[in-house]
Amino acid sequence: MIKVIYWIENEYNEETGWTDAAQKESYLKEVAELFGRVGWKMERPESGWPSAVLARGEEKLEVHPLYITGKVRVDSPKGISKLLLCAKTFHFSQVETVNISEDLTDVEYLIHLRGEQEQMERDILSLCSRSKGDRQVSSAWIYEWIARKYHIRRKGENGEDVILLGVFRNLIEKLVYRGNLEESRDDRKGLCYRIVRDIEKDTSKAA
Numbered sequence: 001m002i003k004v005i006y007w008i009e010n011e012y013n014e015e016t017g018w019t020d021a022a023q024k025e026s027y028l029k030e031v032a033e034l035f036g037r038v039g040w041k042m043e044r045p046e047s048g049w050p051s052a053v054l055a056r057g058e059e060k061l062e063v064h065p066l067y068i069t070g071k072v073r074v075d076s077p078k079g080i081s082k083l084l085l086c087a088k089t090f091h092f093s094q095v096e097t098v099n100i101s102e103d104l105t106d107v108e109y110l111i112h113l114r115g116e117q118e119q120m121e122r123d124i125l126s127l128c129s130r131s132k133g134d135r136q137v138s139s140a141w142i143y144e145w146i147a148r149k150y151h152i153r154r155k156g157e158n159g160e161d162v163i164l165l166g167v168f169r170n171l172i173e174k175l176v177y178r179g180n181l182e183e184s185r186d187d188r189k190g191l192c193y194r195i196v197r198d199i200e201k202d203t204s205k206a207a
Contacts, residue, residue, distance in 0.1 A: 001058070003098040004077055005069045005149060010090035012065035024065070026089045028052055031063055034083045069148060096149060104154050106163060113167045116150060121171055123149065128181060128195040136184060136192035143168055 011023050018024045028051060032042040040056040042063070050062040054070075061070035072080070077095055084092035104112065113120075127142050146168055151161050172193070175181040181193045 001071045002074055002077070003070070003152070004061075004072055004080070005067055005096045006080065006084060007067050007093045007095070008065070008084075008090050009093050010065065014066070018065070024051070027065070028063065030087055030089045031068070034086060035061075035080075038079065038083065067148070098149065098152065104152065109152065109154065110163055110167070112152070113150065113164060117167065117171060120146060120150065120167070121175065124168075124171060124175065125180060125195055128193050136182075136186070136194040138186070138189035139172065139191040139193065140189070142172075142193065 010027060012018055012027075028042075028044065031052070031054075035042065035054050035056075038056075040054045040059075040061075042052050042054050044052045050064050052063040054061040054063060054068075059070070059072045059076065061068050061072070068084075077097055081092065081095050123146060124142060127145055128137055130137060143165065147161065147164060151164055172181065176183050176193075179196060182196045184192050184194075186192050
């Protein structure tokens with residue numbers, strides 16, 4: 001099994017949500033229809049998060065407005081990508097996959113995450129680049145997105161992923177110290193960040 005994230009583009013706005021209930025309904029209806037072609041079944045909770053859950057045997061995917069994520073068989077991602085490319089009410093942009101190894105020790109998991117740090121930095125800057133003008137994005141929001149991509153559920157895991165959180169905090173501090181991010185504190189959101197300088201732009205100038 002591997003963990004997948006299918007990134008979706010549609011009319012959903014992260015700050016204001018769906019424009020109306022009809023948009024959400026058409027999105028979920030088409031997702032159910034597409035996946036239903038290859039044996040997936042959708043369940044829709046009366047309220048809460050995620051918007052819906054897709055299941056096929058031991059495979060399970062959570063349907064969110066801007067992404068679909070979960071665990072699938074190793075041979076499934078390509079087929080699912082082809083299905084999503086047929087969508088009419090939304091645009092499928094890309095799929096990311098992460099191998100799942102539930103037997104990782106703490107040390108092995110930390111080594112694995114350290115190997116992902118360069119890409120994680122780029123992801124953090126990409127998320128912070130969504131800030132416009134004086135608007136900043138919260139640390140909690142950035143970490144939520146990072147955890148979706150990099151967290152690996154392991155046997156005996158209980159509560160918060162303190163190893164991933166520690167790596168994330170160290171990277172944030174490094175980016176602030178380097179001058180790529182600017183930090184501030186919001187009474188409502190807590191720690192927030194705004195992009196000041198992009199790593200890739202720095203690299204291109206140096207070249």
